[in-house]
Amino acid sequence: MPNSKKIYLQFAKALLYNERTIYRKDNNGNPCRLVNVGFPYGSKYFGCYITLNVNKIRESPFSKKMVSTDLYEAAKYSIYYFVKETDGERKKEIIERLKGDGFEEHKKLKNVLVKQIPTLELKEEFDSWRNIKQEENDLEEPDICD
Numbered sequence: 001m002p003n004s005k006k007i008y009l010q011f012a013k014a015l016l017y018n019e020r021t022i023y024r025k026d027n028n029g030n031p032c033r034l035v036n037v038g039f040p041y042g043s044k045y046f047g048c049y050i051t052l053n054v055n056k057i058r059e060s061p062f063s064k065k066m067v068s069t070d071l072y073e074a075a076k077y078s079i080y081y082f083v084k085e086t087d088g089e090r091k092k093e094i095i096e097r098l099k100g101d102g103f104e105e106h107k108k109l110k111n112v113l114v115k116q117i118p119t120l121e122l123k124e125e126f127d128s129w130r131n132i133k134q135e136e137n138d139l140e141e142p143d144i145c146d
Helices: 089-100 119-126 128-139
Strands: 006-012 016-025 031-038 049-053 066-072 076-082 112-118
Touching (some): 076 119
Antiparallel strands (some): 016 031
16 A cells, blocks of 8 residues: 555554564564554453564654554554453343444454454554543632632
């Protein structure tokens, strides 16, 4: 998607987990390293994750606790949910709720549900922590000395 505009996505380093090397090679012939990125607490997809190439993630110029990557605006990205419950009613409830939200069972991975979302929605969800922080600031009482 060379003609597509890039979107700057920033997120906390604390959301990164499960870094691994896969057998597929990148464009330079090196093994591909992937990492999962969990959605922030304020997101409606909290508990889900996306997978990114480690080489595409950079330190954020704004904060030592943050990292960033670029995504193509015209693309759709897969978000995943791993169903931790092994069996029972709770597992059925979770699967039914997520399927109602547009998730489907992954074709290869067991207990994983997947959904495609556009880049702008993905960015909105990763920026959702800012909305919560702003709401908390709005709730604070004004200082009477001001």
